[in-house]
Amino acid sequence: MRWIGLLFTLALxxxxxxxxxxxxxxxxxxxxxxxxxxxxxAFFTCARIALHRTLTRKRGHWRGGAFDVQVNGKTVSGGLLxxxxxxxxxxxxxxxxxxxxxVFIGAENHSGEAAWAFSRVQFVQxxxxxxxxxxxxxxxxxxxxxxxxxxWIKAYVGQRAGRVLIMHFVLIIGMWAMMATESxxxxxxxxxxxxxxxxxFSSNRIGRAQELPADPPQWAQSLADNVAxxxxxxxxxxxxxxxxxxxxxxxxxxxxxxxPA
Numbered sequence: 001m002r003w004i005g006l007l008f009t010l011a012l013x014x015x016x017x018x019x020x021x022x023x024x025x026x027x028x029x030x031x032x033x034x035x036x037x038x039x040x041x042a043f044f045t046c047a048r049i050a051l052h053r054t055l056t057r058k059r060g061h062w063r064g065g066a067f068d069v070q071v072n073g074k075t076v077s078g079g080l081l082x083x084x085x086x087x088x089x090x091x092x093x094x095x096x097x098x099x100x101x102x103v104f105i106g107a108e109n110h111s112g113e114a115a116w117a118f119s120r121v122q123f124v125q126x127x128x129x130x131x132x133x134x135x136x137x138x139x140x141x142x143x144x145x146x147x148x149x150x151x152w153i154k155a156y157v158g159q160r161a162g163r164v165l166i167m168h169f170v171l172i173i174g175m176w177a178m179m180a181t182e183s184x185x186x187x188x189x190x191x192x193x194x195x196x197x198x199x200x201f202s203s204n205r206i207g208r209a210q211e212l213p214a215d216p217p218q219w220a221q222s223l224a225d226n227v228a229x230x231x232x233x234x235x236x237x238x239x240x241x242x243x244x245x246x247x248x249x250x251x252x253x254x255x256x257x258x259x260p261a
Contacts, residue, residue, distance in 0.1 A: 008137040009203040013196040015129050027184035028103045028118040033126045035099040042088040044134050045160045049081045058150035060255025088164050095168045102175040150255045159202045
């Protein structure tokens with residue numbers, strides 16, 4: 001099934017490239033579409049979590065601390081769905097302010113240039129295609145959701161959360177770099193390429209349950225010895241590592257238990 005996810009990833013990333021190359025979409029429109037895609041991904045990720053929780057009732061959905069989200073100095077511990085939503089939506093909505101500023105400033109500084117003119121028609125067209133691709137991908141996943149483990153949905157959500165954060169920073173850097181050039185399209189193609197590569201890399205890793213290896217990295221053990229300046233530095237790190245790994249294994253087993261209806 002991984003190849004299906006890769007196919008959807010490539011199709012999703014082909015939309016802005018096709019729009020710029022063949023339909024004359026502006027740089028401002030594509031940047032706004034990338035922000036809208038992040039927001040839509042957050043909605044569809046929440047829908048996947050909710051559907052998986054309803055169909056499987058895995059205990060892990062109610063275990064707190066998945067993202068270490070803090071509100072007013074207190075760690076939010078409401079389960080996978082609420083923790084992801086509290087992390088993803090506020091971050092995306094605040095980032096929308098930067099995107100709106102980029103679109104406005106770009107239009108003001110490059111008045112009359114088609115490359116910088118935000119087009120509502122182009123945006124709606126691109127958004128419809130993006131939502132169609134995401135909805136179809138969700139429906140394909142929904143067919144096998146009942147058989148998916150909690151480890152799968154946790155890995156999926158973790159990758160999506162990382163993607164939200166990474167793409168926001170990439171967009172911010174890309175936006176201001178484009179504004180510093182006379183023509184934004186050269187950098188826009190670079191931005192499209194970086195986003196595509198990251199999405200392909202993330203898609204290939206989605207669904208792979210991660211656990212700590214049996215031994216800590218050699219460089220970490222050496223560093224522990226140097227910092228501790230004692231012979232037992234690496235041994236102490238190894239004990240801590242083994243305890244943490246054992247706890248993760250116990251948690252993973254408990255996460256797969258089915259809660260009573």
